[in-house]
Amino acid sequence: MALFNEATRELAVKIVYYGPALSGKTTNLQALFQKIDSKVRGRLMTLDTKDDRTLFFDMMPVFFRTAAGVKVKLKLYTVPGQVMHASTRRIVLQGSDAVAFVADARRSEAAATLTYWNDMLGNLEANGLDPRRLPIVIQKNKMDLADLRDDDFADLRGAVPAPVIPAVAVQGEGVLETLRTLLQLTYRDLDRGLGLERRFGIHETEFVGSVFDHVENRDARPAGARS
Secondary structure (H helix, E strand, O other): OOEEEOOOOEEEEEEEEEOOOOOOHHHHHHHHHHHEOHHHEOOOEEEEOOOOOEEEEEEEEEEEEOOOOOEEEEEEEEOOOOHHHHHHHHHHHOOOOEEEEEEEOEHHHHHHHHHHHHHHHHHHHHOOOOOOOOOEEEEEEOOOOOOEOOOOOOOOOOOOOOOEEEOEHHHOEOHHHHHHHHHHHHHHHHHHHHOHHHHHOOOHHHHHHHHHOOEOOOOOOOOOOOO
16 A cells, blocks of 8 residues: 555555566656656656666656645656566565556467466465555557557456556557556556545545646657667
8 A cells, every 4th residue: 555644644555557577568668767857756766777678776756736726746666577576576565556568479379478477466465465456557568569469368367357558668658558557556546445536525636637637749659769
């Protein structure tokens, strides 16, 4: 559950981008970094290995103040996709309020996608989080490539019927739609648990709009993007 500091009237929300290696998690954050006005976001912190792969995590804060004076801080994280960092993925997932699962849309990646989906479900449960209740969105990334699967991840969505958002993250397509859908689901979940509207006067349109009112309407390939 998101943390609310009564003394400072600050709400901290943690969103994690999860998925196989090279599925496009860091590329999503790079695209968001370029598209969201610097007035409402901090710097993108990335810890890479020498071959430009995420070693521990990437993190980018997005923040705004509501009309009722509540400061909302969204922390967007990625997890490392390499098999060797399984324990790190579990640690980064701790305390998550929502997850964007970034999946490669190609048939050739179906087995790896299912493996990492099950890995995510297991790690959520290990952290005391119920994947059937947690806001989760699946991003169907790399839609510009050949050999695309056409089942919208039926093998993933049996127990957790998450919405699927098509994307070409390396071109910035579908990145904002993924975040918007996830923020809508996150707001509704937090409203049920914390009473955002009843206690703090925060409406869904304000919660989501405070971020998207500061998005530049331009297509941009993330600098140094990797899919």
